[in-house]
Amino acid sequence: MKVEVVENYDEMSSRAADIVEAQILRNPRSVLGLATGSTPLGLYDKLAEGVRQRQLSYKQVKTINLDEYRGLNRSHPNSYHKFMNEHLFEHLDIDMRHTYLPDGQASSVEEECRRYEALIDRLGPIHLQILGLGTNGHIGFNEPGTPENSLTHCVELDESTRKNNARFFSSLEEVPTHAITMGIASILKSDKILLLASGKKKGEAVKRLLEKQPGEEFPASFLWKHEDVTLIVDREAYQLA
């Protein structure tokens, strides 16, 4: 894992945008793995800016998102479908038919997980996977206890994850209890991985990650098993490391 320490959130986002844009320029038909949460918002703003100001094109790019809440329909204000449309896709010239997220409302969750994993295999390998870091070490929605060989699956969210994400909902009760997420093994199939962490709140998690001890109790630690991971971390998130 290559670790790049940057000054602040803005610098982390710019550096990440440079890496994503270099990937698109190198291969206009790239497959990007995308994440939600607050961490990549700055990156997504910068990618939108790249389209406006430098005419970068995503016409041939395909995207595969990490996860979706179980039970929320695509247009629910808190669904990850809606999040991605609002924060990224609407600002790019991407063909929406080439943007993929798990269907949180699929009637058979097992079938949906199988379908999604097959999609990753058919379109992939993902050239560049973006990841945020949960305070409990989750990546995607792979909570502590998730095995290394996990593929796309349905998870029960940790209480801490629901609390952390409650800020996007009007109350904690509204945060779904389950989600569909790419598994650890699905994520590790990607060619390259870009992990982003910013702010004091992520200090403990970054410290734990940098102990280089792969194990289920801290899912992000499995990233040490991949040969091309870059962590971009700002000073606040790095301060305990």
Ligand code: GLP
């Ligand atoms: C969420 C998402 C993850 C995200 C993480 C960190 O629950 N499912 O993909 O990376 O938690 O969130 P944030 O970036 O808001 O700190």
